[in-house]
Amino acid sequence: MAFYQNIPFFSIFLAMFSGTVSSVLPRKAARVLNTIVISLIMVASVFLTAILYEQGGSYTFMMGHFPAPWGNEIRAGALEAGMASFFCLIMLLSMLGGRKKLDEEVEETKHNLYYVLVNLLLSSLLAMVYTNDLFTAYVFVEINTIAACGLIMIRQIGRTIEAAVRYMILSLLGSGLFLVGLVILYDLTGHLLMSNIQESVKLIVANGEYTIPLLVTISLMSAGLAIKSALFPFHAWLPDAYGYSTVSSAALLSSLVSKGYIFLLIKIYYRVIGIDFIRSNKLVNVLFIFGLAGMIFGSLSAIKENDIRRMIAYSSVAQIGYIYMGIGLGTQDAMIASIYHILMHGATKSLLFISAIGLTDVSGCSRQFIQITGSGYRNKIAGVGFTVGALSMVGFPCFSGFISKLLFAQAALNNTAGKMLPTLIVLGISTILNAIYFMKTVLRIYTPVKDSEYPTWHIKDQKLYTVVIIAFVLCNLLLGLTSVFIEDWISRGLLSFG
Amino acid sequence: MGSNLFVNYGEAVAMILFAIGFSNLLLQKNLIKKIIGLNIMDSAVYLFLAEKGYITGRLAPIVTNGVQSSEAYINPIPAGLVLTGIVVSVSVTALMLSLTIRLYRRYQTLDLDEISMKLKKEGQ
Numbered sequence A: 001m002a003f004y005q006n007i008p009f010f011s012i013f014l015a016m017f018s019g020t021v022s023s024v025l026p027r028k029a030a031r032v033l034n035t036i037v038i039s040l041i042m043v044a045s046v047f048l049t050a051i052l053y054e055q056g057g058s059y060t061f062m063m064g065h066f067p068a069p070w071g072n073e074i075r076a077g078a079l080e081a082g083m084a085s086f087f088c089l090i091m092l093l094s095m096l097g098g099r100k101k102l103d104e105e106v107e108e109t110k111h112n113l114y115y116v117l118v119n120l121l122l123s124s125l126l127a128m129v130y131t132n133d134l135f136t137a138y139v140f141v142e143i144n145t146i147a148a149c150g151l152i153m154i155r156q157i158g159r160t161i162e163a164a165v166r167y168m169i170l171s172l173l174g175s176g177l178f179l180v181g182l183v184i185l186y187d188l189t190g191h192l193l194m195s196n197i198q199e200s201v202k203l204i205v206a207n208g209e210y211t212i213p214l215l216v217t218i219s220l221m222s223a224g225l226a227i228k229s230a231l232f233p234f235h236a237w238l239p240d241a242y243g244y245s246t247v248s249s250a251a252l253l254s255s256l257v258s259k260g261y262i263f264l265l266i267k268i269y270y271r272v273i274g275i276d277f278i279r280s281n282k283l284v285n286v287l288f289i290f291g292l293a294g295m296i297f298g299s300l301s302a303i304k305e306n307d308i309r310r311m312i313a314y315s316s317v318a319q320i321g322y323i324y325m326g327i328g329l330g331t332q333d334a335m336i337a338s339i340y341h342i343l344m345h346g347a348t349k350s351l352l353f354i355s356a357i358g359l360t361d362v363s364g365c366s367r368q369f370i371q372i373t374g375s376g377y378r379n380k381i382a383g384v385g386f387t388v389g390a391l392s393m394v395g396f397p398c399f400s401g402f403i404s405k406l407l408f409a410q411a412a413l414n415n416t417a418g419k420m421l422p423t424l425i426v427l428g429i430s431t432i433l434n435a436i437y438f439m440k441t442v443l444r445i446y447t448p449v450k451d452s453e454y455p456t457w458h459i460k461d462q463k464l465y466t467v468v469i470i471a472f473v474l475c476n477l478l479l480g481l482t483s484v485f486i487e488d489w490i491s492r493g494l495l496s497f498g
Numbered sequence B: 001m002g003s004n005l006f007v008n009y010g011e012a013v014a015m016i017l018f019a020i021g022f023s024n025l026l027l028q029k030n031l032i033k034k035i036i037g038l039n040i041m042d043s044a045v046y047l048f049l050a051e052k053g054y055i056t057g058r059l060a061p062i063v064t065n066g067v068q069s070s071e072a073y074i075n076p077i078p079a080g081l082v083l084t085g086i087v088v089s090v091s092v093t094a095l096m097l098s099l100t101i102r103l104y105r106r107y108q109t110l111d112l113d114e115i116s117m118k119l120k121k122e123g124q
Helices: A003-022 A026-054 A076-098 A099-103 A108-129 A134-153 A158-189 A195-205 A210-228 A236-244 A247-273 A275-280 A281-306 A308-329 A332-361 A380-394 A401-413 A418-445 A463-481 A484-498 B002-007 B009-027 B031-052 B077-107 B112-122
Strands: A058-063 A071-078
Touching: A003 A026, A003 A058, A003 A071, A003 A076, A003 A158, A003 A275, A026 A071, A026 A076, A026 A108, A071 A076, A071 A108, A071 A484, A076 A099, A076 A108, A076 A247, A076 A332, A076 A463, A099 A108, A099 A247, A099 A463, A108 A134, A108 A247, A134 A158, A134 A247, A134 B077, A158 A195, A158 A210, A158 A236, A158 B009, A158 B031, A158 B077, A158 B112, A195 A210, A195 A247, A195 A281, A195 B112, A210 A247, A236 A247, A236 A308, A247 A275, A247 A308, A247 A332, A247 A401, A247 A484, A275 A281, A281 A308, A281 A418, A281 A484, A281 B002, A308 A332, A308 A401, A308 A418, A332 A380, A332 A401, A332 A463, A332 A484, A380 A401, A380 A418, A380 A463, A401 A418, A401 A463, B002 B009, B031 B077, B077 B112
Parallel strands: none
Antiparallel strands: A058 A071
8 A cells, every 4th residue: 555545544633633632732832733734734635636636546545454344444536635635725724814813803712722623623524525434424524513613603702602503403404314314325225335335226226126215315415415505595594603703714614614515415426326326316406496596595695785794604605506506407517517616615705704804804893884995995905805706706707706607607508408598597697696796895895985084904014814815816816727627637536436 | 115114113203203303403492492302303313223223033243152143143333323323412412502501691591583683682
């Protein structure tokens, strides 16, 4: 076994271990350790991605040296490793960008706890990305939920605690459904490892037996993970949780936590059930319709909102609708578009949250649109960051948002199942709605105000913040400009999935 | 189909319990009742697993009287899954209860809608 094959296991273990150590370290040391560990895992995952991309294919890693049907397994291919490096990158930037706000908003005694939770979140995300065992996936889904709940309520105000309770309730409904789906699938196939389940499912489908229980299983799992990733009618917890938690948490929740669940769902479709069976039944149409509804209603709620953080949060509902619409289209192109959208939304939404906090800081910490008028002049780098994020969300060429809309439209045009017209119409409407609320905000932050009562912040006062915003902008441009390479990487990764 | 339902009455009961727990978690206003619903829901899944793992006439998976054949014992994996699941649900319940205590200390009520109303009045 080559040494690089240990990287996934070491990444998960390192994140967990540093979480445990962080709880007893001094505050600053915990912060440094957190940054180092995330960077280290990112570098290792990029290295692994490069190797697997060159080689193609994937490999499985035995945990505890028990062979296949008994032992637990990790599986890594180019897509998983790349996803892990992307998650680490966004997490690193979000943590650095929100550091100052964290010091202001969270009690000093709780800072260690924050780093413990972030490390726990990272390890559970990595485990969800890499695991080849369905029950392990369930356990880490729950760990992820607990860590995310902690991240919401670390800032102790009434709103965040209420949001955390609402988040927990919906998440637990979701994981209950996921668990019961998993148990029925175990009952049908007798296996817990994804590759073994897939073999048994193929037999079941070929014999034409147990079709209804299989369908019930898939719908339970899809519903569970859709609830957890805040697909449209289940998004009630989202605006408060993203709007009032400390900014690093909001960025992490919107760009990583919900994406982890969606990635797991895609993995289940490809690796557990087999994508052909998924495409041949009507279940994806349900996801398609909910996705379309989310695209419109999320944007409508965002337009009505008068609070910049909550507006960005509602925009997440719309973007998650895009991803489910892509899954619902049911073709390979659309799935590539969905995975690209996961990357695009992760990079852009965290940029928006981090730059919005810079804008509200120079407006007396008020998030109302009246107060943030002209804030783009008072905090120039935050203004630039927000504008880039907004343009990317609307789909301005060069930025990543343009490519993902293009990919969705292409996938819709090649769709033969009669989903072309609804997709294109809703894509058009949703883009216009996006433009309305994002461009409205950009215009407002660049409307000059005479004799503003608020201070002006210069770049030299906030060096770290400036570096983070520039890194986010570059990340966005890179995603937009190297899209051919990224598409190729995603399609290769999906091939080794099946 | 109906006869299967009667034979597998344990599983049927588990599913009914799951539905009861699920709807309680979703619909109850009182937070403590919601948490009770959560526990009913999780226990129903464990009942289902235990019911599925049991084979009539076989022993618990501990070697007795030197009998090594796998034909003599039931499948130990569902029991392992139930144990793991119990650990997860205990920790989640503890977290929910601690959140409930915090909310109760602040707002003197367990009704989630009432708490939302009070939050709106505070306007923070």
